[in-house]
Amino acid sequence: MTAAGPAVSQAIAPAGQPVDAPVAALLLHGYGSNEHDLTALASTLPGALPWYSLRAPLATPNGGAAWFPISTPGSPDPAPVAAATDAIWEWVDAQLGAGTRIVPIGFSQGGLMATQLLRTRPERVAATAVLAGFVQAAPQPADDLLVSTRPPAFWGRGDADGVIAGPAVDRTALWLPAHTTLEQHVYPGLGHGIAAQEADDLRRFLSTVPPGAELTATTPPAPSPAAP
Numbered sequence: 001m002t003a004a005g006p007a008v009s010q011a012i013a014p015a016g017q018p019v020d021a022p023v024a025a026l027l028l029h030g031y032g033s034n035e036h037d038l039t040a041l042a043s044t045l046p047g048a049l050p051w052y053s054l055r056a057p058l059a060t061p062n063g064g065a066a067w068f069p070i071s072t073p074g075s076p077d078p079a080p081v082a083a084a085t086d087a088i089w090e091w092v093d094a095q096l097g098a099g100t101r102i103v104p105i106g107f108s109q110g111g112l113m114a115t116q117l118l119r120t121r122p123e124r125v126a127a128t129a130v131l132a133g134f135v136q137a138a139p140q141p142a143d144d145l146l147v148s149t150r151p152p153a154f155w156g157r158g159d160a161d162g163v164i165a166g167p168a169v170d171r172t173a174l175w176l177p178a179h180t181t182l183e184q185h186v187y188p189g190l191g192h193g194i195a196a197q198e199a200d201d202l203r204r205f206l207s208t209v210p211p212g213a214e215l216t217a218t219t220p221p222a223p224s225p226a227a228p
């Protein structure tokens with residue numbers, strides 16, 4: 001990222017978390033939302049897993065934030081996506097320990113960013129969760145490696161989601177099984193949001209993937225706000 005590029009300047013987290021934990025979760029909100037939107041998902045995390053909820057670097061007209069501008073729905077311009085990816089990694093490198101692996105959990109546009117982290121520096125990613133999100137079409141540096149390593153990933157979406165374009169869903173349905181060990185859920189009647197059942201499924205998924213047997217989920221999940 002250049003000096004003129006976007007930067008992640010705001011994040012929230014519980015007080016007293018260790019910055020050098022073996023694994024930490026990153027919550028990545030959707031377009032027009034903010035760093036507070038996905039904090040309800042903290043209840044899905046294994047009990048000892050630190051978490052950080054990041055605010056995207058671009059301002060939107062409604063007072064929220066975005067990771068990248070919307071051009072063609074479901075097919076963003078690769079350049080601002082790459083800049084946002086660099087911005088998140090810059091934050092991770094500055095704020096977390098060098099040995100800390102991350103579990104990016106992203107909703108909608110944030111879901112795409114979660115996959116970007118996986119596709120650029122997979123050695124730093126313990127698992128990936130995509131909630132009502134998608135992958136971009138442009139090839140990424142680690143795509144070939146991921147075909148052989150197949151790290152764990154979770155993809156949840158509603159079958160009534162009218163926000164994510166059909167071609168983006170189709171693209172994601174091809175890419176994720178070919179590059180990850182995928183747990184996929186499609187929720188009947190769910191639009192562009194996160195259902196309580198999805199949060200419960202995510203909790204179970206996360207309890208199996210972070211390194212360390214002591215990381216077990218103990219808190220019942222709560223549904224996240226259905227922000228875009």
